[in-house]
Amino acid sequence: MKQLHLGSLILFTILLAGCYDRTELEEQSYVIAIGVDLTDKNGLYKITFQIANPEVGTSMTGSGPDEPPRETVTVEGTDIISATATANSFVSKELKLDHTKVLVLSEKFARSGDLLRAIQVSSRTKQIRGGVQIIVSKEKARDFIDNNNPKMETRPHKYYQVMLNRASEIGIIPNTDIHRFFQITEGDADLFLAPYASTEIDEKPKENGTEDGYIAGEVPQEGGSRSQFMGSAVFKEGKMIDVLTGAETRIAQTLDNTIDLSDIYSTYEDPVDPNYRVAGAFAKKQNTAIKIDYKENGTTKIDVTVPFEMEIFAIPSLTNYSQNAKNREKLRKSIEDSLTKAAEDLVKKSQEKYETEPFYWSLYVRNNFKTIQEYEKADWNKKIFPHADITITYRLETLEFGKMIDDTHLNEVRD
Amino acid sequence: MFPFSKKKNNSNPNDEPEKVTIYKEIDKNEEYTKKIFSADINKDFTFRTLTANYCQKKTYIFFYSSIVNSEKIYNGIVRPLLEADGKTINNIITIESLTEIKSFDKVFDQINSGKAVVFIDGETTAYSVDVADFQARKVGKAENERSVKGPKEAFTESIGVNVSLLRKRFHNQKLIAQTMLVGSRSKLEVSVMYVSDLVDQEILRNLQKRIESLSVDNISTIELLEQYLEERPYSLFPTILYTERPDYAAQFIEDGYIVLIMDNSSAALILPATFWSFFHSPEDRYSRFLFGNFTRLLRMLAFAITILSSATYIAVTNFHSEMIPPDLLLSITSARERVPIPLFLEVIIMEIAFELIRESGLRIPNPLGPTIGIVGALIIGQAAVEAGIISPIIVIVAALSGLTSFSIANTSLNHSVRISRFLFIISASLFGMLSLVGALVLWVFYMSSVKSFGVSYFAPLSPKYKSTGDMYFRNIIKHEFWRPGQVNPTDKTKKNPNNKGDSTNEKNKFKS
Amino acid sequence: MKKTSLKARELFAILTITVGFKLADTTASNYAQEGKNAFWLMPIVSFLIMIPSLLLLMYLLKKYKNKNLIQLIKKILGKHVGLFVSLIIFLVAYSLLIVDARNYADQIKILYFPESPTPIIQMIFLIVIFYGAKRGLQSIGTSTYITLPYLKISIILLALLIAQSIVWLRIFPIFGDGLGVLLLEGARRGSIFADLFIVTIAYTAFSNSKAFSKGLIFGSLFSWIEITIFFLLYTTVFDYNSIDKRAFLFHDITQYVNFGVFFTNVETFFMVFWLGAAFLRFIILIYLVSWILGETLNLDEFEPLIFPLTFFVFPLSLIAENTITNELSFRNNLFTIATPIFIFMPILLWIVAKSKGELKKI
Numbered sequence A: 001m002k003q004l005h006l007g008s009l010i011l012f013t014i015l016l017a018g019c020y021d022r023t024e025l026e027e028q029s030y031v032i033a034i035g036v037d038l039t040d041k042n043g044l045y046k047i048t049f050q051i052a053n054p055e056v057g058t059s060m061t062g063s064g065p066d067e068p069p070r071e072t073v074t075v076e077g078t079d080i081i082s083a084t085a086t087a088n089s090f091v092s093k094e095l096k097l098d099h100t101k102v103l104v105l106s107e108k109f110a111r112s113g114d115l116l117r118a119i120q121v122s123s124r125t126k127q128i129r130g131g132v133q134i135i136v137s138k139e140k141a142r143d144f145i146d147n148n149n150p151k152m153e154t155r156p157h158k159y160y161q162v163m164l165n166r167a168s169e170i171g172i173i174p175n176t177d178i179h180r181f182f183q184i185t186e187g188d189a190d191l192f193l194a195p196y197a198s199t200e201i202d203e204k205p206k207e208n209g210t211e212d213g214y215i216a217g218e219v220p221q222e223g224g225s226r227s228q229f230m231g232s233a234v235f236k237e238g239k240m241i242d243v244l245t246g247a248e249t250r251i252a253q254t255l256d257n258t259i260d261l262s263d264i265y266s267t268y269e270d271p272v273d274p275n276y277r278v279a280g281a282f283a284k285k286q287n288t289a290i291k292i293d294y295k296e297n298g299t300t301k302i303d304v305t306v307p308f309e310m311e312i313f314a315i316p317s318l319t320n321y322s323q324n325a326k327n328r329e330k331l332r333k334s335i336e337d338s339l340t341k342a343a344e345d346l347v348k349k350s351q352e353k354y355e356t357e358p359f360y361w362s363l364y365v366r367n368n369f370k371t372i373q374e375y376e377k378a379d380w381n382k383k384i385f386p387h388a389d390i391t392i393t394y395r396l397e398t399l400e401f402g403k404m405i406d407d408t409h410l411n412e413v414r415d
Numbered sequence B: 001m002f003p004f005s006k007k008k009n010n011s012n013p014n015d016e017p018e019k020v021t022i023y024k025e026i027d028k029n030e031e032y033t034k035k036i037f038s039a040d041i042n043k044d045f046t047f048r049t050l051t052a053n054y055c056q057k058k059t060y061i062f063f064y065s066s067i068v069n070s071e072k073i074y075n076g077i078v079r080p081l082l083e084a085d086g087k088t089i090n091n092i093i094t095i096e097s098l099t100e101i102k103s104f105d106k107v108f109d110q111i112n113s114g115k116a117v118v119f120i121d122g123e124t125t126a127y128s129v130d131v132a133d134f135q136a137r138k139v140g141k142a143e144n145e146r147s148v149k150g151p152k153e154a155f156t157e158s159i160g161v162n163v164s165l166l167r168k169r170f171h172n173q174k175l176i177a178q179t180m181l182v183g184s185r186s187k188l189e190v191s192v193m194y195v196s197d198l199v200d201q202e203i204l205r206n207l208q209k210r211i212e213s214l215s216v217d218n219i220s221t222i223e224l225l226e227q228y229l230e231e232r233p234y235s236l237f238p239t240i241l242y243t244e245r246p247d248y249a250a251q252f253i254e255d256g257y258i259v260l261i262m263d264n265s266s267a268a269l270i271l272p273a274t275f276w277s278f279f280h281s282p283e284d285r286y287s288r289f290l291f292g293n294f295t296r297l298l299r300m301l302a303f304a305i306t307i308l309s310s311a312t313y314i315a316v317t318n319f320h321s322e323m324i325p326p327d328l329l330l331s332i333t334s335a336r337e338r339v340p341i342p343l344f345l346e347v348i349i350m351e352i353a354f355e356l357i358r359e360s361g362l363r364i365p366n367p368l369g370p371t372i373g374i375v376g377a378l379i380i381g382q383a384a385v386e387a388g389i390i391s392p393i394i395v396i397v398a399a400l401s402g403l404t405s406f407s408i409a410n411t412s413l414n415h416s417v418r419i420s421r422f423l424f425i426i427s428a429s430l431f432g433m434l435s436l437v438g439a440l441v442l443w444v445f446y447m448s449s450v451k452s453f454g455v456s457y458f459a460p461l462s463p464k465y466k467s468t469g470d471m472y473f474r475n476i477i478k479h480e481f482w483r484p485g486q487v488n489p490t491d492k493t494k495k496n497p498n499n500k501g502d503s504t505n506e507k508n509k510f511k512s
Numbered sequence C: 001m002k003k004t005s006l007k008a009r010e011l012f013a014i015l016t017i018t019v020g021f022k023l024a025d026t027t028a029s030n031y032a033q034e035g036k037n038a039f040w041l042m043p044i045v046s047f048l049i050m051i052p053s054l055l056l057l058m059y060l061l062k063k064y065k066n067k068n069l070i071q072l073i074k075k076i077l078g079k080h081v082g083l084f085v086s087l088i089i090f091l092v093a094y095s096l097l098i099v100d101a102r103n104y105a106d107q108i109k110i111l112y113f114p115e116s117p118t119p120i121i122q123m124i125f126l127i128v129i130f131y132g133a134k135r136g137l138q139s140i141g142t143s144t145y146i147t148l149p150y151l152k153i154s155i156i157l158l159a160l161l162i163a164q165s166i167v168w169l170r171i172f173p174i175f176g177d178g179l180g181v182l183l184l185e186g187a188r189r190g191s192i193f194a195d196l197f198i199v200t201i202a203y204t205a206f207s208n209s210k211a212f213s214k215g216l217i218f219g220s221l222f223s224w225i226e227i228t229i230f231f232l233l234y235t236t237v238f239d240y241n242s243i244d245k246r247a248f249l250f251h252d253i254t255q256y257v258n259f260g261v262f263f264t265n266v267e268t269f270f271m272v273f274w275l276g277a278a279f280l281r282f283i284i285l286i287y288l289v290s291w292i293l294g295e296t297l298n299l300d301e302f303e304p305l306i307f308p309l310t311f312f313v314f315p316l317s318l319i320a321e322n323t324i325t326n327e328l329s330f331r332n333n334l335f336t337i338a339t340p341i342f343i344f345m346p347i348l349l350w351i352v353a354k355s356k357g358e359l360k361k362i
Helices: A002-017 A080-087 A107-112 A115-119 A141-147 A156-169 A178-187 A246-254 A325-354 A362-368 A372-378 A380-387 B026-037 B070-083 B104-112 B159-167 B201-212 B222-229 B246-253 B275-279 B282-286 B289-319 B326-336 B343-363 B366-386 B392-407 B411-449 B504-511 C008-018 C020-024 C027-064 C069-077 C079-112 C118-134 C137-165 C179-188 C190-205 C209-237 C249-256 C267-296 C303-317 C323-356
Strands: A028-038 A045-052 A070-077 A094-096 A102-106 A133-137 A191-198 A228-236 A239-244 A264-269 A277-283 A289-293 A301-314 A389-400 B045-051 B058-064 B098-101 B115-120 B126-130 B175-182 B188-195 B241-243 B258-262 B268-271
Touching (some): A028 A080, A028 A107, A028 A141, A028 A156, A045 A080, A070 A080, A102 A141, A133 A178, A156 A191, A156 A228, A156 B326, A178 A228, A191 A239, A228 A246, A246 A264, A246 A325, A264 A325, A277 A325, A289 A362, A301 A325, A325 A380, A325 A389, A362 A372, A372 A380, B026 B058, B026 B104, B026 B115, B045 B070, B058 B070, B058 B104, B070 B115, B098 B104, B104 B115, B104 B126, B159 B188, B159 B246, B159 B258, B188 B201, B201 B222, B201 B258, B222 B268, B241 B246, B246 B258, B246 B268, B275 B411, B289 B343, B289 B392, B326 B392, B343 B366, B343 B392, B366 B392, B392 B411, B411 C137, B411 C267, C008 C020, C008 C267, C027 C179, C027 C190, C027 C249, C027 C323, C069 C190, C069 C267, C069 C323, C079 C118, C079 C190, C079 C267, C079 C323, C118 C267, C118 C303, C137 C209, C137 C267, C179 C190, C179 C323, C190 C209, C190 C267, C209 C249, C267 C303
Parallel strands (some): A028 A102, A133 A191, A301 A389
Antiparallel strands (some): A045 A070, A228 A239, A277 A301, B045 B058, B058 B115, B098 B126, B115 B126, B175 B188, B188 B258, B241 B268
């Protein structure tokens, strides 16, 4: 019996003392966003952690309403994981990165080319998952995180989750995570697109007519949160080289089969009455057909067809498109043309300026090679793509007009 | 326990009279009987003297007045002896059973089990007449294994009634109710019931041997017999099915199982038992196919929740907090901020509290019953949370795991499950999922090594046998073709598989 | 060894756990080192190179009736040579087990218990394995069969969840680093199917030899297909340049998937099943290895060997300095050594049996 008592005593001591990896929930704090900025020194970065305050936003009694929903701390460190340890010199609880939703990189940092070095750590530990979203901020990451003060969503993780989901659903930013970053960067053939965001809004917005020809920080806005997500940062070989506008980002995504797109709301020129624009939802139900006719010595031909569907929901010019076949044909052609043109521009830009593409097309040339050596020797981004002969076709499969058969006839109303 | 004393007390008070045969002189018989039964102080030991009419000899009748039917004695013994005329006693006493006995040990046994023993002067034979009338409860409703659909009768504390309850459910001359006696001081009847052309002789022989070899003074109820019969008394899992429902027992009998019933016990033992027989409830079969299986599904869910919910909660929150969705994580964390004790203790406290409420609810005198619920719920639920001793989520977790344990209707398995739960809680708090999964694996291994009368616990799932397929889910009754192969029934076919055994053709008439 | 009432289904379960489960450990990354994005083709090669020997062994077992692997070896090769060959088989099987055990302990530590020391995790692991193996073959078969559906459901669920992240074109260039590399390296790793040979030690314990053959054939085919499909999944999720950089492809995938927006980090869910399978796997292996040793040494009861054999896994598995050397150097070399042994052992047996003329006699 004595032994039994002793045994249970030991057991309880072990239980209460805790084993190596046991941590009580309240002894941890949960990082929602990580920001990385450059410092003057090489290899040393300013790393910002945004920590969620669990007591805000619950119905628990006694929580201080004065407490802010989040705390933001910045430390200097060589990588993200070791920075958490440094941060603990003034944050009382152990920082856990498991619930991190976004990784914010300042544009400066992204352009410096150190990105791979700083986030390499994420594939070595499991704390930062492949699903974490990368955001490139125009300003310093710390400022971006600080200024991100959503009015409606008090809990920061919810905010990032909802914001990014919605913005990428409508296509103005790419939905790309660390996993994709590694696949593309290590694949060393294509460009990686990351969402571009800013909280510093230009006081004098650029006037360029359409609703998505902006990049973040340029969108005219009144009220609401000060952060804008628009456009994408272009990474080549782990280094940021350019920014695409929202419109270009959309086009790039329609050309890429590895990204799921839902409806993209956008406006197109009204072919009958050029003063107005037609608004519609672009939907890609089928995969883009990408045919690459690879010639070892000579110009490779790339033939891309994007089948899509369009649902028109606003015709401010009140032109009768739905019943007039001729008009409808015009509209169809105009939409197809405008998309094709935009795509061609983007492709041209990537051929000439970037020398490779952000559409993940390198996949389609691979089946011409039997081994990796042959494939790497053929060199997609230096030899094949920049000199390829590319034709792009947007094919409107179905054109819908919403639930109205006809618009109100303005002239009749004004009688 | 300590020290292990190997000395055995072999002196048995019943040894002595065994050799004594009945004397010719009736007075000697009388004197001896009275002495043994301490007639002067034993109030309900009764005897009567009379002169039998048919032979004009002095006659003694001995019995316990408390366990016999006095009317039967008067009409069946006293009156015939006084009035009737005939040659032998067999023609005088016409009551259903009349046994001749030669030795005194039988005399005592007979009197003890409610018979009247008649001594006649000058004869070395005594006669025992069955006039027993033990007091017993009427057949009542099943209290612990209730059902909505299905018969409501339950076993009662009389072996005769219980045998009758089973016989009325299975009308067949091969249904044997073999009586065996257990106990050396107080001999009680155990009825081993089986269908002789179905039961596996080996299991039956094994059981009979086990019962015969019991050397104890007294086994008063079937619950004690269960513990004498089982193979591994320290085992966490029961190996003999205990039920108070005759209809459930009858189901097993016709599948080739053996049912034990015993005097003074309002339940039956069914063996061999498998995990499935504990897991199932008779109502699963009474309900229609879909309804019964829906209940099964719920029970499986409840089984999983009750065993693992608290343990998983500890493992996940203490070791794998990344798994919890952020919203939930933040609310659990905020609830935990002001709780003074570690999460593991919180869970243990609540689980123990729940078990305490349950136990006291069971023992509390009936009129006080409702208070336990109110007090329990109030104190544990609300006050403790408001006082900040435990966090509200623990209440949900503990209540869930406690409540779901009730859906395991079988009392034996219920205990196994509740104890297992604590084992898992402790293992989860050692190394999170690593130790929890380890414990779970060992638990399954342990379970699959359990055997009941040579039958594996998980049979017929594995090892596989031909059976009705009634394991996780049951089949459509019409498609139950085979008796459970694990009990090795002599007749394996329940129904010819080629003949659906129903009126399909007749039904199709109405289909279109 | 006494007979158990195990049938084909239990053997199927045992094989899917011991062999098929290699889809979820470091075997995948071991293959990917050489095969790159074409490494999913390598198990096909590995399997095909092992299958003739396996069938030959099954043929011999059937011919000789009521002899298990070691008894067969001893019967054919005689007492001394038989003992030697049996010892080699034991050593290979045991070393494979030790290296694997270290591997699993490392995976658990690195991924889920970063602050706990490997020895402690190894110890817990071994304690569970020891008590599990103590329960005997019948129990092992039953438990494995009972738990198999849950393990498989979790695997299928994972495959379904990851399906949306698949990019099929990543399988091109189809031959990765070249067909020659695939064939050679695939063949070299034939011993990932060594467990198929080891399990024949239980040949006589099953209810009949037909059930054994049935279980072996279905079990090995299923495991092989399963492994190939999962390797294909890894290839299509990770590109050729990333795949050889990851040590734990299975866990990388579980970390990447999510159940909708609400449950984003679900790797622990899959880890539970993975861990359960790992426990089962080592329980089976340690039991079989103890059996082989017991039979080799002609012991009546081999179960007392389970304890020392489990115990020695502990110091031996900790020899390797870290998981990378363990995997890429120890395990790799072991594969190379073990493959020819398992390939030629049945052939040797057959030749000797044939020359002795025993095959016709029986």
